[in-house]
Structure formats: structure tokens, C-alpha cells
Amino acid sequence: MKIPTRLYLSEDEIPTSWYNLRAFMKDKPEPMLHPGTLRPVTAADLSPVFCDEPIKQELDDSTPFIVIPEGLQSFFRAYRPAPLIRAYFLEKELGTPAEIYYKFEGTNTSGSHKLNSAAAQAFYAKAQGLNALTTETGAGQWGSAMAMACAFYKLSLTVYMVKISSEQKPYRKTLIETYGANLVPSPSSTTEAGRKILAEDPGSNGSLGCAISEAVETAVKTESCRYVLGSVMNHVLLHQSIIGMETKAAFDKYNVKPDVIIGCAGGGSNLGGLIAPFMGERIENKNDIHFIAVEPASCPSFTRGRFAYDFGDTVQTTPLVKMYTLGSGFMPSPNHAGGLRYHGMNPTLSKLYHDGYLEARAETQTDVFNAAVYFAKVEGILPAPESSHAIKVVIDEALECKRRGDKKVILFGLTGTGYFDMSAYAAYNANTMTDYIPTDTDLTKGFASLPNIPQNR
Amino acid sequence: MKIPTRLYLSEDEIPTSWYNLRAFMKDKPEPMLHPGTLRPVTAADLSPVFCDEPIKQELDDSTPFIVIPEGLQSFFRAYRPAPLIRAYFLEKELGTPAEIYYKFEGTNTSGSHKLNSAAAQAFYAKAQGLNALTTETGAGQWGSAMAMACAFYKLSLTVYMVKISSEQKPYRKTLIETYGANLVPSPSSTTEAGRKILAEDPGSNGSLGCAISEAVETAVKTESCRYVLGSVMNHVLLHQSIIGMETKAAFDKYNVKPDVIIGCAGGGSNLGGLIAPFMGERIENKNDIHFIAVEPASCPSFTRGRFAYDFGDTVQTTPLVKMYTLGSGFMPSPNHAGGLRYHGMNPTLSKLYHDGYLEARAETQTDVFNAAVYFAKVEGILPAPESSHAIKVVIDEALECKRRGDKKVILFGLTGTGYFDMSAYAAYNANTMTDYIPTDTDLTKGFASLPNIPQNR
Numbered sequence: 001m002k003i004p005t006r007l008y009l010s011e012d013e014i015p016t017s018w019y020n021l022r023a024f025m026k027d028k029p030e031p032m033l034h035p036g037t038l039r040p041v042t043a044a045d046l047s048p049v050f051c052d053e054p055i056k057q058e059l060d061d062s063t064p065f066i067v068i069p070e071g072l073q074s075f076f077r078a079y080r081p082a083p084l085i086r087a088y089f090l091e092k093e094l095g096t097p098a099e100i101y102y103k104f105e106g107t108n109t110s111g112s113h114k115l116n117s118a119a120a121q122a123f124y125a126k127a128q129g130l131n132a133l134t135t136e137t138g139a140g141q142w143g144s145a146m147a148m149a150c151a152f153y154k155l156s157l158t159v160y161m162v163k164i165s166s167e168q169k170p171y172r173k174t175l176i177e178t179y180g181a182n183l184v185p186s187p188s189s190t191t192e193a194g195r196k197i198l199a200e201d202p203g204s205n206g207s208l209g210c211a212i213s214e215a216v217e218t219a220v221k222t223e224s225c226r227y228v229l230g231s232v233m234n235h236v237l238l239h240q241s242i243i244g245m246e247t248k249a250a251f252d253k254y255n256v257k258p259d260v261i262i263g264c265a266g267g268g269s270n271l272g273g274l275i276a277p278f279m280g281e282r283i284e285n286k287n288d289i290h291f292i293a294v295e296p297a298s299c300p301s302f303t304r305g306r307f308a309y310d311f312g313d314t315v316q317t318t319p320l321v322k323m324y325t326l327g328s329g330f331m332p333s334p335n336h337a338g339g340l341r342y343h344g345m346n347p348t349l350s351k352l353y354h355d356g357y358l359e360a361r362a363e364t365q366t367d368v369f370n371a372a373v374y375f376a377k378v379e380g381i382l383p384a385p386e387s388s389h390a391i392k393v394v395i396d397e398a399l400e401c402k403r404r405g406d407k408k409v410i411l412f413g414l415t416g417t418g419y420f421d422m423s424a425y426a427a428y429n430a431n432t433m434t435d436y437i438p439t440d441t442d443l444t445k446g447f448a449s450l451p452n453i454p455q456n457r
Numbered sequence: 458m459k460i461p462t463r464l465y466l467s468e469d470e471i472p473t474s475w476y477n478l479r480a481f482m483k484d485k486p487e488p489m490l491h492p493g494t495l496r497p498v499t500a501a502d503l504s505p506v507f508c509d510e511p512i513k514q515e516l517d518d519s520t521p522f523i524v525i526p527e528g529l530q531s532f533f534r535a536y537r538p539a540p541l542i543r544a545y546f547l548e549k550e551l552g553t554p555a556e557i558y559y560k561f562e563g564t565n566t567s568g569s570h571k572l573n574s575a576a577a578q579a580f581y582a583k584a585q586g587l588n589a590l591t592t593e594t595g596a597g598q599w600g601s602a603m604a605m606a607c608a609f610y611k612l613s614l615t616v617y618m619v620k621i622s623s624e625q626k627p628y629r630k631t632l633i634e635t636y637g638a639n640l641v642p643s644p645s646s647t648t649e650a651g652r653k654i655l656a657e658d659p660g661s662n663g664s665l666g667c668a669i670s671e672a673v674e675t676a677v678k679t680e681s682c683r684y685v686l687g688s689v690m691n692h693v694l695l696h697q698s699i700i701g702m703e704t705k706a707a708f709d710k711y712n713v714k715p716d717v718i719i720g721c722a723g724g725g726s727n728l729g730g731l732i733a734p735f736m737g738e739r740i741e742n743k744n745d746i747h748f749i750a751v752e753p754a755s756c757p758s759f760t761r762g763r764f765a766y767d768f769g770d771t772v773q774t775t776p777l778v779k780m781y782t783l784g785s786g787f788m789p790s791p792n793h794a795g796g797l798r799y800h801g802m803n804p805t806l807s808k809l810y811h812d813g814y815l816e817a818r819a820e821t822q823t824d825v826f827n828a829a830v831y832f833a834k835v836e837g838i839l840p841a842p843e844s845s846h847a848i849k850v851v852i853d854e855a856l857e858c859k860r861r862g863d864k865k866v867i868l869f870g871l872t873g874t875g876y877f878d879m880s881a882y883a884a885y886n887a888n889t890m891t892d893y894i895p896t897d898t899d900l901t902k903g904f905a906s907l908p909n910i911p912q913n914r
Binding site for chain 1: 564885
């Protein structure tokens with residue numbers, strides 16, 4: 001069959017269930033622990049912070065498919081299915097015998113896949129009768145997505161944006177405000193957590209960990225309000241499984257079988273969503289796909305982190321999560337553009353990596369932008385810096401196929417567009433972009449913040 | 458038939474011919490005149506400036522359908538078909554019985570419909586064996602589109618960008634440079650035209666007319682180089698007819714018949730492309746569609762301009778075009794955000810307007826941004842300021858349908874996204890956006906620049 005450039009699904013082919021990858025794992029990820037009791041957290045522990053239905057999803061590691069509610073499906077129809085594109089131009093330019101496909105999640109206004117979980121979490125908050133939500137954002141994709149979703153479902157939203165990002169990306173701030181959200185640069189003096197961090201370091205650039213602490217505190221203290229998170233948690237990966245489900249449906253329609261699947265990884269939401277149904281089959285020995293996670297060399301949780309229980313936030317108030325982590329005290333370099341700055345990694349992906357189902361590679365920023373600009377010129381789309389980590393490795397793999405005469409089928413996740421990352425592109429164009437690779441001393445400092453509990457010894 | 462939210466066409470349903478609207482007109486637009494001889498221009502007159510095939514298309518008012526070359530169709534497949542969307546959410550929010558559809562041209566990286574003609578003109582330049590192109594850009598959509606197209610077809614490109622725009626939109630500049638183009642703020646000291654304008658007004662903010670003068674001069678003086686234009690010309694409208702052809706194909710597939718078609722109008726490329734096949738049928742009395750052009754109150758060429766022969770550029774070197782115009786000396790206000798700043802209007806649309814086939818309305822900037830933000834929150838997509846002119850009138854028409862209980866089918870062109878117009882959105886959010894409506898004295902000044910030739914008396 002001739003493969004078109006865009007492997008579209010019709011509206012009635014959009015999947016109506018999410019894929020709960022944990023249900024397919026023989027060895028499940030270890031449970032989240034209550035930091036006081038060190039016992040597995042319960043729904044009751046989580047309910048002051050999170051919305052009810054996402055909590056159920058977070059704790060459910062046995063239901064294989066979870067139905068997407070109709071009120072959410074109708075929102076999805078406004079921007080999905082996301083295009084699955086055959087990279088004919090890239091293949092030709094590289095002269096590779098490999099077939100390259102990418103699932104492009106950047107055609108919605110938030111500019112990335114983040115809207116998939118933002119819509120779900122706003123939908124559930126509304127269904128639960130809440131009025132308000134809080135969240136944090138780093139590079140701004142998640143904050144933009146939540147602002148869009150809250151405008152649509154008519155919920156009030158406060159976004160704590162990592163301070164250095166809000167300064168480097170004033171237009172992200174404008175976008176979030178245009179959708180009606182209240183944006184607060186973090187650390188701020190509006191919360192105890194923020195004041196504590198500012199007292200220790202008045203010039204703090206902020207971090208996702210700080211912003212999470214502020215957003216959680218505000219959610220807990222506000223009437224009819226909860227906190228929402230855009231990555232790391234298992235329910236977020238569940239929502240993002242729509243990416244993989246759509247991709248698999250389109251591949252099945254055109255009888256394409258991927259050999260390699262590549263995704264960028266910060267907290268893991270895109271990677272986990274993209275690979276979900278393929279990894280489920282891999283675990284059941286129904287395929288032999290090679291999965292590659294690509295992370296920034298500046299924040300290398302998979303490749304240089306520890307597999308340990310850690311807090312999700314800097315002030316250490318969240319449940320403990322068993323994951324690959326650099327320590328909640330790890331501070332990424334401010335010269336790192338884009339997202340993928342989180343100190344930890346989703347626990348399901350961490351477990352799969354630990355058990356050998358997943359390879360991980362770390363790439364430097366300038367290598368990533370080389371790949372981004374090359375891709376933009378050849379395929380037309382200006383990629384997000386995050387997505388470009390995957391592109392770098394796709395090009396490496398495709399050139400390796402060329403050397404070996406190997407006709408592999410490569411799939412990658414093009415998670416978003418770079419339209420709000422133009423200051424980073426400007427720095428790249430002006431040759432002023434620099435790389436940062438943490439020294440062993442930097443890492444040791446981060447690891448010192450790991451909780452000293454029995455499971456970590 | 459249940460209409461899906463997105464009325465997709467498959468790849469093999471993308472139209473393979475353009476629709477040459479002039480071939481369907483009984484009263485043709487008047488020919489362009491050579492400014493020296495006042496005789497109709499010939500292909501030979503135009504060939505030092507424009508590429509050969511576009512010149513043929515410019516002068517062809519009799520061939521109804523013109524085949525899109527395969528090398529261009531393959532580029533189109535990378536970003537087309539553009540989604541045709543049923544605005545279910547907007548209809549519901551307005552409580553209107555009207556059905557609203559929009560053709561969304563903003564999913565490509567240039568962010569607008571401009572890529573349709575940029576790709577065509579770059580393709581023909583390459584096919585002709587040229588090495589380089591020059592052009593101008595105002596708001597930046599056309600410059601971005603040409604930069605993308607020239608990167609793809611491996612042509613060198615110089616973009617003269619209206620100076621005030623290049624300052625207000627540094628990220629447009631970065632985008633254009635990322636695709637490898639050479640960007641020059643206009644007026645510049647690199648051309649005679651620029652130096653002349655700077656001598657008269659050293660602090661000039663620039664205008665499209667100035668930038669055109671500079672780009673044409675450079676094209677003529679450079680070996681193996683031509684000039685390309687993103688609107689106004691008939692060959693540009695021909696390329697943009699892909700918008701209307703796709704829309705009509707999707708409407709026919711789902712048996713939808715529009716009653717009203719609304720498009721924003723600057724030079725006319727989007728409006729002309731969107732309406733082409735529908736207007737062709739209208740002229741043949743096969744439908745009774747109401748066509749509405751929406752222009753900014755700050756640059757009202759249809760609603761307050763004169764139907765006269767005028768120059769396309771400020772320095773008055775181009776052929777004379779019979780069009781609605783404010784005079785090539787008209788300078789739009791610098792507080793006008795976005796595009797739609799051109800002093801004239803495509804001659805085919807001008808003729809249709811003159812003959813009563815088209816209604817025109819002028820809208821103020823703050824009304825337009827009110828509509829834009831409303832639309833963003835309801836439909837999700839952040840629209841370009843240009844497109845939002847159409848949205849303003851769509852909302853007016855839909856509310857009129859509500860008052861009358863009228864189930865009209867409304868189609869409009871959502872020409873692009875506002876991601877590179879965030880400073881305008883920030884001004885709107887901060888309540889610092891102002892309106893400008895030219896006084897009669899302002900207009901008189903512009904009209905004074907009209908050429909004093911027999912046809913204008």
C-alpha cells in the first residue's frame with residue numbers, strides 16, 4: 001500500500017479508551033508512599049490535593065483500558081486526531097533507507113501534547129463541581145494547555161511559572177493570560193513555600209520543584225480548588241496514551257510496524273503516552289521494538305540519576321515516588337532552553353528502564369538545536385526544543401541505517417512547536433547558545449537531598 | 458449526514474488544479490498598464506522583475522483551471538489539506554441557529570495561508586533555474602512563508618521587512634532568519650529607493666509600499682534573481698484558490714451549501730482564494746451566496762478608497778493597477794497591529810466589489826481583538842489579528858441569525874494563528890490598545906499621490 005504523507009484517522013477512528021500500561025506489566029512500579037508513615041498512599045491521602053477521578057486512575061494498575069468520557073471526547077474532536085506524518089523529505093535529505101514517521105502533537109494553540117491531559121484534568125475538575133485549579137509550569141507548554149482547558153470548561157486557574165522562564169518567555173505569559181489564567185512567577189511571596197525559598201535565596205531563578213510546592217499549597221488552602229500536574233504522575237501518562245493509541249490505530253490501518261520508537265523525556269508524559277500500547281505488546285512478547293528515551297545532558301535523570309524514593313517537590317511535601325531522580329534539590333542550569341528540567345521521571349517509565357525495556361540517551365543543547373534547525377528546513381515544521389531531543393537521535397539512527405543498509409521503521413514523537421522558544425532559536429542563530437553538563441559535584445549535591453528512608457538504603 | 462468537527466479530505470482528494478476566477482467573469486478586471494506608455498503590460502515588460510510562469514498566470518484571464526505541478530503538489534502534501542472545521546463550540550456559546558464553518562490555514566509553521574503562494578513561487582523560480590529571490594513583508598507572515606519555501610527549494614532569499622514590524626516582532630525576524638533568509642529592515646540604506654525615503658524622513662517607520670520598492674530594485678539589480686509578492690497580484694490569488702477548492706470539495710463531500718462567506722482583506726489573497734470557486738458559480742447564477750470582505754478601519758481601501766489606476770509601491774516604479782486604493786502615499790498608523798496594511802486591493806476583487814458581487818465592512822482594532830479573545834477561549838485556537846477581522850463579522854452575522862431565527866450556513870477563512878502577535882495581545886490584555894481611523898484629511902493626502910493619468914479622470 002502507498003503510504004500517504006499524512007496517515008489520517010477519521011473522527012470515528014479516534015480511540016475512545018486510554019491504555020493503562022501498568023495493567024500489562026508483570027512487575028508493577030512500586031507504590032507511592034506517604035512521607036510520614038512510609039505506607040502506600042491511599043485515595044484519601046491524595047484527595048485534598050488532587051481531583052477524585054485522576055486519583056482513582058493514579059492508583060489503578062489493573063484496568064487495561066479506561067473509557068474516555070464523552071464530554072472530553074467532544075473537546076478532543078476540536079484538535080484531534082493529531083497528524084501522523086511520514087517524513088518523506090527527511091528520509092530523502094538524509095539518503096537513508098529507513099522509513100521515518102512522527103506523531104505531531106503541536107497543531108493546537110498550546111503548541112504541544114500537554115493539552116491531552118490538561119483537557120482531561122479540567123474536565124474531571126468540572127465534573128466534580130470544583131471552581132478553581134492551580135498548577136505550575138516551566139517552559140510554559142503545560143501552563144498554556146491548562147489555561148486553554150480551564151477557559152473551555154470555565155474554571156479559574158492560577159499558574160506558578162518558573163521565574164526564569166517567565167522572564168525569558170514573556171509571550172508564554174501573555175498567551176496564558178489571554179486565556180484568562182492568573183500567572184504568578186515562582187518563587188513568589190504569595191505562599192509559605194515561596195517565602196521560604198526566597199528567604200534562603202532571594203535571587204532564585206525558580207525551579208519546577210519550587211513552583212509545585214507553591215501550587216500545591218495554594219490548592220490545599222483554597223475552597224473548592226485542587227492542584228493539577230502535567231507530567232510524572234501515572235494518570236498523566238494514562239491521558240497521554242491517546243498519542244500512542246492513535247498512532248497504533250493509524251499504523252494498523254496502513255499495516256506499518258515500527259522497529260524503533262524514540263521520544264524525548266522530561267517527566268515522561270510524552271514518551272509514556274507515545275509508547276504505551278507498543279510497550280504493552282512488547283512486554284507480552286508480541287513485538288521486538290527498540291524504545292529510546294532522549295533527555296537533556298543538563299538534566300540527566302535516566303542516564304545519571306538514582307533509582308530511589310524521592311519527593312516530587314523542593315519543599316518535600318508530596319508523596320514519595322520510586323523513580324530515577326537527581327534529587328529534589330537538583331537545580332537545572334538557567335542556560336537550558338525549553339522544558340525537560342524536572343529532577344525526576346515517571347515511576348512506570350523508571351521501572352521499565354530499570355528492567356531493561358527502554359534505552360536512554362542524553363544530548364547536549366547545541367546538538368539538539370542543530371537537529372532542530374535541520375528538521376525545520378527539511379520538513380517545514382519548527383520543532384519545540386523538547387521535541388528536538390528526539391529528532392537528534394532519529395537523525396543518528398537514520399544515518400546508522402544508511403551505513404548498514406538497514407530498512408528500519410522509525411517512529412518518534414514530535415511533541416510540539418517552537419513558536420514560543422524563539423529567544424532560544426535567536427541565541428542559536430547568533431552562536432551564543434552554550435551547553436551545560438552537570439559535574440559529579442553538582443550531582444552529589446542533588447543526591448544529598450534524597451530522603452534518608454529504609455527503601456533508599 | 459452527521460457533520461464531524463473536522464471535515465477532512467484524504468490526500469487523494471486534495472485539488473490538483475487552481476481555479477482561475479477571472480476566466481469565469483464576463484466583465485474582466487482592467488489590464489495592468491505600463492506607467493510610461495499607459496499600454497497594457499506584456500510578459501516582456503514584467504520578466505525582469507517576476508518569474509516567468511507566474512507572469513503567464515498573471516496575464517491569463519481565460520484558462521478556467523490551471524494544473525498544479527507535481528513537484529509542488531508533493532510540498533502541499535506536507536501541510537495540506539488544511540482543516541475545515543465546524544465551529545460547534547462557537548455556535549453553542551453564541552446560541553445561534555446558524556451553522557458556522559472555518560477553513561483553518563494556520564497549521565503550518567509560517568502560521569498562515571501565505572505558504573500556498575510562497576511554495577508555488579519558489580517552485581517556479583527553481584524550475585526556471587534562478588538562484589535567489591527578494592520580497593517584502595509587513596506583519597511577517599509572508600516573509601516567514603517565503604523563508605520556509607526557499608529553505609525547502611534551496612533558494613537564497615532577501616526579505617525587506619517593514620521597519621516598525623521588525624521592531625515590534627523580533628521573533629518573526631528570528632523565525633525568518635532560522636529558515637536561512639537574509640532580513641533587512643526597510644527603509645534601508647542598501648537601495649536607492651530606501652535611501653530616497655530615508656532622506657525625506659530619516660525616522661520613517663516604513664510601509665509595505667517602501668519595502669516593495671526596495672525588494673524590486675534589488676531583484677532587478679541581482680544576477681539570476683527575481684522579486685516575489687505575497688498578495689494583490691492575480692497569480693497570488695490563483696495560488697490561493699487551493700483554499701476555496703479544498704473547502705468546496707469538503708463541502709460537496711458532506712453536502713453543505715454556504716449562504717454567507719466572510720474573509721479578511723488586506724491585499725486580498727486570502728479572500729480571493731477562499732471565495733474563488735464559490736464566486737465563479739455566483740457569477741454563473743448557480744448560487745446566491747453573500748460575500749463579505751472585512752478590512753481594518755485604519756486602512757479602509759474598499760470602504761473609503763477610490764477605484765483608480767495606482768502604483769503598487771511608494772516610489773512609483775511598478776505597473777499601474779486598476780484597484781480600490783488609498784493612494785501609494787498613504788501611510789497606515791503604526792499603532793495598527795498585524796497585517797492588512799496595504800494601500801490597495803487586488804484588481805479582480807476590486808472589479809467584483811465595483812460590480813456589486815461583494816460587500817465590504819471596516820472594523821476597528823479593539824472590536825477585532827474582542828472577537829479574537831472570545832474565539833480563542835471558545836474554539837481553542839488563538840487567531841491572527843488579520844483573521845480576527847473576519848471573526849468579528851462572523852459573530853455579528855451569527856447573532857443576527859439568532860435574532861431572526863435564521864439557520865444560515867456561514868463560512869469564514871481563519872487565515873492564521875496569532876503566535877507571533879503576542880505583543881498586540883499583551884497590549885489588549887493591558888488595555889493599552891488604541892484605535893485609529895484615518896480622517897478625511899489623512900485620506901486626501903493619500904489620494905494626492907494617485908497618478909494623474911487619463912483613466913483616473
